[in-house]
Amino acid sequence: MKKKGPLYALFLSLILLLPGCSSIAVLNPKGPSARTLSDTILLSILVMLGVLAVVYILYIFVLVKYRAKKSNEGYIPEHEEGNKVLEAIWIIIPIIIVAFLSVVTVKTTNEVENVAADYQDQTPLVIYASSSNWKWHFSYPEEGIETVNYVNMPVHRAVEFRMYSFGTITSLWIPQLAGQKYAMSDMLTTLHLSADTEGSYIGKNANFSGKGFAHMEFEALVLSNKGYEDWVKEVKETAPKLTEEEFKGLLATDYLGRKTYSSTHLEFSPPPGDHGEHMSGGGKEMDMDNGNPEHQDNKEIHPSPEPSSGTEFDSKPDPEVDQPLPSSPVDESTHEGH
Amino acid sequence: MDLDKFKVHGEPLIYGAMISIALATIGILVGLTYFKKWGYLWREWLTTVDHKKIGIMYILAALLMLFRGGVDAMMMRLQTAAPEMKFLDAQHYNEVFTTHGLIMILFMAMPFIIGLMNVIIPLQIGARDVAFPRLNAVSFWLFFMGAMLLNISFVIGGSPDAGWSAYFPLASLEFSPTVGNNYYSLALQISGIGTLITGVNFIVTILKMRAPGMTLMKMPMFTWSVLITNVIIVFAFPVLTVALAMMMFDRLFGSQFFTMANGGMDMLWANLFWVWGHPEVYIVILPAFGIYSEIIATFSKKNLYGYTSMVFSMLIISLLSFLVWAHHFYTMGQGAMVNSFFSITTMAIAVPTGVKIFNWLFTLRKGRITFTTPMLYTLAFIPIFTIGGVTGVMLAMASADYQYHNTMFLVAHFHYVLIPGAVFAVIAGFHYWFPKVFGFRLNERLGKHAFWWIIISFNVTFFPLFFLGLMGMTRRMYTYSEESGFGPLNMLSFVGAVGLAIGFVILVYNIYWSTRYMPRDTTNDPWDGRTLEWATHSPIPLYNFAIVPKVETRDALWSAKHENIPLYTDTKYTKIHMPSNTGKPFILGVVFFFLGFFLVFSMWIPAIVSGIGILVVLAFMSFDKDQGYYIPVEEIAATEKKLMRGETV
Numbered sequence: 001m002k003k004k005g006p007l008y009a010l011f012l013s014l015i016l017l018l019p020g021c022s023s024i025a026v027l028n029p030k031g032p033s034a035r036t037l038s039d040t041i042l043l044s045i046l047v048m049l050g051v052l053a054v055v056y057i058l059y060i061f062v063l064v065k066y067r068a069k070k071s072n073e074g075y076i077p078e079h080e081e082g083n084k085v086l087e088a089i090w091i092i093i094p095i096i097i098v099a100f101l102s103v104v105t106v107k108t109t110n111e112v113e114n115v116a117a118d119y120q121d122q123t124p125l126v127i128y129a130s131s132s133n134w135k136w137h138f139s140y141p142e143e144g145i146e147t148v149n150y151v152n153m154p155v156h157r158a159v160e161f162r163m164y165s166f167g168t169i170t171s172l173w174i175p176q177l178a179g180q181k182y183a184m185s186d187m188l189t190t191l192h193l194s195a196d197t198e199g200s201y202i203g204k205n206a207n208f209s210g211k212g213f214a215h216m217e218f219e220a221l222v223l224s225n226k227g228y229e230d231w232v233k234e235v236k237e238t239a240p241k242l243t244e245e246e247f248k249g250l251l252a253t254d255y256l257g258r259k260t261y262s263s264t265h266l267e268f269s270p271p272p273g274d275h276g277e278h279m280s281g282g283g284k285e286m287d288m289d290n291g292n293p294e295h296q297d298n299k300e301i302h303p304s305p306e307p308s309s310g311t312e313f314d315s316k317p318d319p320e321v322d323q324p325l326p327s328s329p330v331d332e333s334t335h336e337g338h
Numbered sequence: 339m340d341l342d343k344f345k346v347h348g349e350p351l352i353y354g355a356m357i358s359i360a361l362a363t364i365g366i367l368v369g370l371t372y373f374k375k376w377g378y379l380w381r382e383w384l385t386t387v388d389h390k391k392i393g394i395m396y397i398l399a400a401l402l403m404l405f406r407g408g409v410d411a412m413m414m415r416l417q418t419a420a421p422e423m424k425f426l427d428a429q430h431y432n433e434v435f436t437t438h439g440l441i442m443i444l445f446m447a448m449p450f451i452i453g454l455m456n457v458i459i460p461l462q463i464g465a466r467d468v469a470f471p472r473l474n475a476v477s478f479w480l481f482f483m484g485a486m487l488l489n490i491s492f493v494i495g496g497s498p499d500a501g502w503s504a505y506f507p508l509a510s511l512e513f514s515p516t517v518g519n520n521y522y523s524l525a526l527q528i529s530g531i532g533t534l535i536t537g538v539n540f541i542v543t544i545l546k547m548r549a550p551g552m553t554l555m556k557m558p559m560f561t562w563s564v565l566i567t568n569v570i571i572v573f574a575f576p577v578l579t580v581a582l583a584m585m586m587f588d589r590l591f592g593s594q595f596f597t598m599a600n601g602g603m604d605m606l607w608a609n610l611f612w613v614w615g616h617p618e619v620y621i622v623i624l625p626a627f628g629i630y631s632e633i634i635a636t637f638s639k640k641n642l643y644g645y646t647s648m649v650f651s652m653l654i655i656s657l658l659s660f661l662v663w664a665h666h667f668y669t670m671g672q673g674a675m676v677n678s679f680f681s682i683t684t685m686a687i688a689v690p691t692g693v694k695i696f697n698w699l700f701t702l703r704k705g706r707i708t709f710t711t712p713m714l715y716t717l718a719f720i721p722i723f724t725i726g727g728v729t730g731v732m733l734a735m736a737s738a739d740y741q742y743h744n745t746m747f748l749v750a751h752f753h754y755v756l757i758p759g760a761v762f763a764v765i766a767g768f769h770y771w772f773p774k775v776f777g778f779r780l781n782e783r784l785g786k787h788a789f790w791w792i793i794i795s796f797n798v799t800f801f802p803l804f805f806l807g808l809m810g811m812t813r814r815m816y817t818y819s820e821e822s823g824f825g826p827l828n829m830l831s832f833v834g835a836v837g838l839a840i841g842f843v844i845l846v847y848n849i850y851w852s853t854r855y856m857p858r859d860t861t862n863d864p865w866d867g868r869t870l871e872w873a874t875h876s877p878i879p880l881y882n883f884a885i886v887p888k889v890e891t892r893d894a895l896w897s898a899k900h901e902n903i904p905l906y907t908d909t910k911y912t913k914i915h916m917p918s919n920t921g922k923p924f925i926l927g928v929v930f931f932f933l934g935f936f937l938v939f940s941m942w943i944p945a946i947v948s949g950i951g952i953l954v955v956l957a958f959m960s961f962d963k964d965q966g967y968y969i970p971v972e973e974i975a976a977t978e979k980k981l982m983r984g985e986t987v
Contacts, residue, residue, distance in 0.1 A: 023823045025810040026741045040738045041808075048728035055695060055724050062702040063717065066638070067709070076900070077705050082644035082697075090696040091647075094689045101685060101735060106678040108737035113674045168508040169604060171669060171744060175810040179740020182670045184605070185507065185598040189671030206744045208501050208814040210508055211428040 025175040025202070030222070031195040032116035033178040040108045047097060112179060112192070119158035119194050127151065127159060128264070128271060131183050131205065132166035132251045134212030139264035145235045146242050148250065148259035150219045154228035155198050161191040164271050166251055171207035174220045180206045186272055195222040212255060236262050244268045343517060343939055344494050351413075351430070356493045385919040387471040389456050390775065390878055392478045396453025397768070399482055401846070403446040406489065408842060410438035412835055415799070419832035421820040431816035432499040433518065437488065439502030440522070444529065445485040447622040447756070450764040452481075452536055455564045455625060458771055459540065461871035461878065462558050464549025464887045469542040471917040472959075477532040477539065479927025484529025487934045491521040495938065498522035501814065503615065503666075504585070506596035506607040511589050517938050523586040524934040530578050537571030540564060549870065551889035555649070558869040558892070559635075559642055562649055563628025566656050567621050573660070574617035581610035590940060605670060612663035620659040622756070624652055626763030627694060630716045633770055634698050636865050637713040638705025641893055644697040651690030658687045668736045669743045677736035684734035691727055695720060710865070711785030715766035718793045719758040726754030729804070744814075747807025753800045765792075765845065773864045777877045778856045780848050788844035795837025802827035802834075868893035873905055875981040881914045881969060884978050911974045917966040926955045 027042070029035040111117070115124055128139040129151070138151040153159050163172050163183035173180030178193035195201075205216040223231060240246075242261035247269065250256065346352050370376050383391060413434050417426045426434065460468055468474050491497040495517040500509035509519045544565045548557070557565075585607070587593040594602040635642045642648060664672065664680040698720060707713070729751040733739055742748055773779045811824045818824045863872040873895050874883055887905040890897060897903040933948035 024805065024808045026808045034741075037737055037741050040735060041732070041741065044732045044735060044738060048732060051728055052724060055699070056721060058696075058699050059720055062699055062705075063707065066702060066705050067707045072706055075706050077638070077640045079641055080643055080700075080704065081641075082647065083700075086700070087644050087647050087693065087697075090693055091689060094692045098682075098685045098688060098731075101731065102678075102682045105681045105685075105735040105737055106674070108735075109674045109677055109681070112737055112740065167598075168513055169505055173810075173812075175741065179737070180669050180743055181740070182667070184670070186603065187671070202810065204810070204812065206812045208432075208505075208508070208744070208812075210500075210513060211432065214428065214815040214817050 029176055030197045030199065030201065031177045031193055032118060033112045033193045034176055036108050036111050036116075037179050040104060043104065044101065047101065051097070115158045115160075115192050116194055119156075122158045124158035124160035124192065125153065127153070127161050128266060129161050129163045129172050129183065130166060130271070131163075131170040131172075131209075131216075133254045134205075134209065134216045135250075135253075135256045136172075136203075136205075136216070136218050137250070137265065139266050140232075141264060141266055143232045143236070144263055145232060145239065146261045146264040148256055150221065150258050151203065152221045152223055152228060152231055153195065154225045155195055155222050157225070158192065158194050161193070162271065163189045163191065168209040169207055170205040170209050170216070172203065173206040174201055174203040176201045177220065177222075182207060188271055188273070198222050198224055198227075215255065235260055238262075346493055346496050351426075352493065359490075359493060380921070381919070384924045385475075385921045387467075387475050387917050387919055387923075388880065389460050389468050389471065389474060392474055393453045393456030393458075394775065395478060396449045396456060396481070399485060400446050400450035400453060400764070403441050403449070403485060404842070407438050407441040407446055408839060410434045410441070412839060414438065415828075415832040415835040417816060418818070418824075418828045420829060421818055421822070421825045423817060426816065428816045429499065432501075432814070433492070433497035435814055436498045436501055436504075436518075436522075437492070440488060440498070440526070441485075443502065443618065443622065443756075444526065445481075445488065447760045447764070448533065449481055449485075450768075451567075451622060451625045451760070452477075452533070454629070454764060454767045454771065455540065455560075457775055458767075458871055459543065459561060459564055460547070461774070461874060461882055462561050462869050463544060463547060463552060464870050464883060464889065465543065465547040466882050466886075466914065467917065468539055469547060470539050472920055472923060473535055473539055475920070475923035476926060477536040479923050480532030480535070480930060481529040483927040483931035483934070484525045484527070484532065487528065487931055487938075488521055488525035490935075491518060491525075491938075495521070503611055504607075505611075506585075506588075506602075506604045507598050509585070509607075510597055512597065519585075520589055520938040520940075523582045523589060524937055527579065527582045527586070528930050528934050530575055530582065533571060534575040534579070537568040537575065540568040541572065544568075549887050549889050552894075555646070556889055556892050556894075558628075559631035559645070559648060560625070560628035560869075563624045563626075563631075563652060566652050567624045570617045570621050570624070570656050570659065574614045574621070577610055578614040581607065581614065584610075586937070590937065605667075608667050608670070609663070612666045613660070616663045616666065617656075617659040619756075620655060622760040624655065626719075626760050627652065629763045629767040629770070630698065630719060631701075632869065633712050633716045633766055634701050635893070636770075636867055637710055637716075638702050638707045639866070640701055640705040641868070641896075642697070643701040643703075644693070645892065647693055648697055651693045654690045655687060658683055658690075662687065665734060665736075665739070668739045674736075681734055681736045685731055688727060688731050688734075695724060695727075710769075711780065711782055711789060712766040712770035714786065714789045715762040715769070718789070719762050719766075722754060722758040722762075722793075722796070726751060726756075726758065730755060742807060744812050745807035746803040746811045746813055749813045750800050750803035750807060753803070757796060757800075762792075770865070771871070773859050774871055774876050775878065776853075778852060778858050779864055780852045781856060784844060784848040784851060788841050788848060791837055791841030791844060795834045795841055797834070799831050799834030799838055802831045806831075863895075866899075868896040870894050870905075873898070879977055879981060881916060881974070884911055884914075884974050885909070911971045911978075913968045913971055914974065915966055915968055918964050920962070920964070922955060922959050922962070926952065926959070929955055 026034075027038050029038045115122075126141060128137075128141065130137045130139070135149055136151075137146060137148055139146045161172060161181075163181060164187070165183040165185045167185065170183045171180045172183055172191060174193070177195055178191055181189050181191045183189065199222055201220045201222070203218045203220040205213065209216065239260040239262040241263045242265055244265075246261075247265045250259070370379060383395065386392060413426060414431065417423050417431055456468070456474070460466065488497075498504065498509075498514075498518040498521055499516075500514050500519055500522075504519060504522055507513055509522070544557070544561060584593070584595040588595050588597065588602075594600040596602050596604055596607045598604065631642050631648065662680055662684040664676065665684045668677050668680070709717070729747070733742055733748060733751055769780055769785060806824055806827050809822075809824065809827075811818065811822070859876055862874065862876045864876075865872070870887055870889070873887060885906050885908050887894065888907050890903045891901075894903075894905060898905045929948055929951040933945060933952060936942075936945035936948055
């Protein structure tokens with residue numbers, strides 16, 4: 001047992017040292033939603049370190065004091081049934097801790113499921129995020145534009161992602177801006193976030209979705225309001241329209257680089273019904289049709305990725321030319337191997 | 339029929355696996371023939387209904403699977419040790435982590451625990467056998483054939499590759515067109531039926547076959563934990579059975595339970611899977627709590643502190659285990675209300691678990707603690723499992739989980755719970771009860787060497803994963819870029835994994851070394867035990883107890899040794915009824931294996947023939963008139979005399 005002390009001292013110092021470096025994305029939030037989560041995590045770590053300390057102190061104490069030694073040879077410990085008061089203490093104190101953490105959980109869960117407090121006077125910018133094979137489509141219905149494998153948003157603006165999938169369950173996650181949420185084929189899920197620092201953040205799919213899963217990353221670029229407007233304007237002027245034909249081609253492809261279009265797929269391939277309709281049971285037809293029938297139709301035409309034989313990407317993503325963005329620091333890392 | 343379906347294309351690694359499997363099989367066959375052991379194997383093992391031998395076979399299979407799953411783990415750690423590694427490709431990596439999870443949980447942890455309970459439970463409750471000895475053999479052979487079916491998948495047709503939780507629609511025919519997930523549904527189904535039968539068998543055994551005087555509240559803690567575990571099995575496994583059947587229908591017969599179109603619901607699978615899957619975690623952990631309770635009491639020379647609250651905490655855990663399944667998918671968008679409910683029920687589990695930890699610490703208090711190998715694993719369990727527990731509470735907080743979900747943080751958490759909670763426990767139990775079963779101890783020096791390798795390497799392997807999770811590394815990524823910064827900690831984790839492997843090799847070497855050189859134990863009670871299993875001879879005679887003991891206190895043997903409460907009131911032997919061996923359970927298992935195999939490849943005619951074969955074997959079993967036999971008094975007397983002299987029988 002004696003070797004364990006230094007080991008844990010090492011781990012404790014690691015815990016204390018590592019948050020200092022900015023590589024811990026989750027604890028380095030850039031928006032109110034992620035900040036709430038980061039605070040919750042830090043708070044829970046502190047409480048849990050307290051619990052650990054109590055257990056470890058008791059543990060070390062009994063092991064040191066009551067180990068078999070020469071001096072207590074032949075000692076036969078007494079029969080000890082238990083102690084109602086002591087047992088009550090270690091039932092009640094954990095209940096108090098759990099109650100406290102429950103309150104924190106309920107409060108913060110509600111917070112991050114809604115528009116952040118500072119942004120409640122705004123109408124959120126709605127972005128539909130859908131996944132197909134190993135890529136992300138981002139549709140901006142208000143602006144009438146669509147991007148693939150990157151998303152741009154203005155700083156200090158409430159953003160509402162509406163997620164769904166053209167295939168397997170995926171999970172949209174931008175660790176520095178918000179916690180993740182699943183995208184599924186038969187319903188819409190919503191994720192509220194907002195950024196208060198401009199910059200480029202890594203976004204990814206966090207739910208295993210098959211062979212290309214490890215490469216399913218995208219860039220989330222937070223621009224100034226002016227920068228965002230300029231970008232939208234530029235896209236509308238220069239990017240091609242997204243035709244149904246083109247979109248079906250995109251769906252059928254396994255991997256893609258960045259793409260930009262001046263119209264969205266929502267018009268000809270609408271998203272499924274949202275979660276509320278599912279749970280309320282109000283729409284009888286919902287259960288049978290699994291969301292919007294047109295959405296379903298579309299999936300039947302493009303049911304699945306082809307079973308692939310090779311280990312490399314069998315369809316090399318075409319080097320995309322229409323990138324109206326200034327290159328960002330994560331460019332290389334997000335598109336590694338593409 | 340398309341022969342191509344059988345072929346696994348690919349890599350030198352897979353060809354290596356094929357060759358080694360072929361060589362091992364040939365080696366075993368040639369060896370058995372050369373040493374003329376076929377008859378011995380059939381009479382003593384394949385047809386046995388003796389709970390001790392069935393238990394040993396369970397444990398042997400589990401050890402084998404520990405190494406199979408361990409090799410998977412090493413491959414994964416090597417593949418992610420550095421950015422852009424080219425050791426495995428995506429497909430192979432996906433198969434490796436899927437089978438690693440399946441094998442470690444279902445074909446290593448569970449059978450190891452079921453093996454220990456097979457050997458020990460009848461002894462601990464003073465019984466001569468389990469309630470249904472032949473059914474017990476059926477359980478084992480179904481588990482074993484299920485495990486073998488999954489194991490051949492790597493070389494015939496391809497392994498499951500959609501994760502051990504096999505979420506739909508990824509696991510559907512549409513997105514996983516190979517036979518891999520057919521193996522998943524059938525191998526798990528076959529072994530799951532075996533587990534369900536075990537559950538029924540042990541509930542009846544414990545409720546009906548205890549020695550006179552052993553009331554429920556006088557049962558040893560391991561027996562209590564096993565009773566509760568088996569109740570969970572009986573409630574949880576039917577859900578898995580149904581879910582797997584639906585999965586099989588989806589994949590083989592074109593039904594649409596979990597598909598994206600035509601009314602299928604992918605969330606339905608997730609719900610069914612975790613309604614079974616979460617209690618499953620407690621199925622492997624509760625018996626471990628029982629094992630630790632026995633070991634802590636024995637090696638601190640004290641009775642268990644707070645026995646009653648220990649029992650109630652396990653009962654509460656078993657209830658709560660059915661109320662928390664949705665915490666596995668907080669991020670599925672079920673809303674703040676539902677998530678809050680499941681957060682609170684999940685965190686509530688920390689309370690009874692904490693009660694157990696404090697009771698153990700207070701059992702140690704005022705004791706006289708000796709640091710034997712089984713005790714070392716038990717003592718290491720407390721601080722490590724507490725880390726697993728507190729990170730569990732952190733994960734239970736729905737909001738925070740949005741950041742941990744599916745990341746390496748989660749991977750670190752459940753390894754911090756399952757390895758000390760289940761793996762250390764079975765190793766501790768293995769060292770602890772080994773002399774009871776085989777009549778000699780394992781070497782303590784080698785045991786402690788293995789212990790330190792395993793404990794230190796375990797922390798080096800899994801502690802970095804907490805940080806990787808917070809850095810944003812998701813689980814099941816077969817590769818990552820240099821810029822992500824995940825490299826150094828993954829390398830550290832790989833170094834730890836190598837250490838773990840060394841530890842496990844020393845552990846197995848210890849079994850070999852001790853079998854050859856350790857002195858035979860003549861006391862039958864090498865650890866100064868407290869419960870009934872130490873009252874019989876080591877090795878254990880076929881009938882366990884020549885005279886059925888009588889129980890007055892919780893630690894019956896301890897009372898007999900130190901408080902002059904006699905264990906036996908009778909002194910005369912009476913004839914003992916024993917069940918006869920039968921080959922039918924083994925044959926049933928083999929036919930099930932073929933049914934599974936043919937279904938995997940949609941070979942309908944042979945599958946139907948196998949299905950009929952199962953009915954035929956079952957019919958034969960139910961018309962079996964063999965009522966067993968009696969061991970005559972003279973034979974018992976002779977055996978006992980020999981055993982008293984320290985001879986083996």
